[in-house]
Amino acid sequence: MKRLITIINILLISIAYGQTTENIEKESIFLFEKRNYFINSRNEFPYDSIPDYNRKIEKFILKSTSTNPETLNYKFKNLINLQNGLNIITSEDKLFRIYNWNTLEGGTMQFYKNVFQYSSNGNVYSKLSKIESEDDIVSVNFYEINDLKIDDKNYYITFSVFVASSALYYFEANIFSIENGELIENVNLFKTKEGLTNTLVYEIDLTNSINQNRKNGIQLMENMDLVYDKKNKTIIIPLIKDNGKLTNRKIKYKLKDKYFEKV
Incomplete structure (x- = not known):
């Protein structure tokens, strides 16, 4: 009984x-x-x-x-398919998820809200991003998560974009980890000239006259995004010259030992 x-x-x-x-x-x-x-x-x-x-x-x-x-x-299929609804990205190991939505409170500048959800030791937690905790407006749209393992420790590489206008974009790669029930948002795995950092960021300004010339054959909108090569554990970003010109050349940060370094 x-x-x-x-x-x-x-x-x-x-x-x-x-x-x-x-x-x-x-x-x-x-x-x-x-x-x-x-x-x-x-x-x-x-x-x-x-x-x-x-x-x-x-x-x-x-x-x-x-x-x-x-x-x-x-899966929240109906919510995702709703016009102006929710965007959800989830890590491959199913332990980290980000909920995004456009607030539609902006014009050409777009504002987003983000909720982070993660699992640790069998428990599930949710939190607002640090930006959200400090400010009422979050303008970053997270659109991709890639899993990474170093020495049996799991990390998560996120790609996001801030849309400042219909022609001005800020792309960013960040690295997260989950430790002792906490989501760590400032994991410093990028080795740059300035030292270790947890982010790679670049700006693309399509209003810049240098980017108005299409004769060079560069498809601007197709050449803007961050790319992650999982096989070679390499983050690829477009090369942008000092004058703001977007080129078809690439900058690569490859994982060497424990850090991503420019190659």
Whole structure:
């Protein structure tokens, strides 16, 4: 009898978790749709409502992902497919996930909110980024995570972009790790002339007259992004001259021993 009760309890817990993740998605969709309504409405006064709903979305996602472990591997398909909805990127080992969404509070300058979710020692945690903790506006859109292992320790290489305007972009590579229940955001694995750092960053300004000439055959929009060569453990960024000219040449930072170094 006790065994039967235990089995029933386990089944009920499993069902409850399944319903919980589905309900989380439904509630998230409701919040995004309400925010989107005010964005598209011409008969309402959306200026207070849009940031208000962005705060509600942030609070709800932060709480839901920190209290419901199954959200770490839940796909949120309907929420992702929602117009102006949520973007989610997840590490290969399924231990680190970033939730992003465009607040739609900007114009050509785009502002994003980010929630980090991670697993450590069987527990799941969520937190805002350091930028989010210090400022009300986060403008970085994380769009890629790559797993890295050094001496049996796991690291995560993230790529992000700050869209300052329709023609001005700041790309950044950062490295994270998970240690003793904490997400470490300042792992210094890049070896540069200035010393060790946890970030590689570059600016691309398409308004610069030097980048207006297409005769050189460079496809600007196709040549801007960060690239990670997993096989050779190399981060590849475009070479930008001192005058701001984007070239088709590349700069490579390859993992040597414990650090990424320019090769």
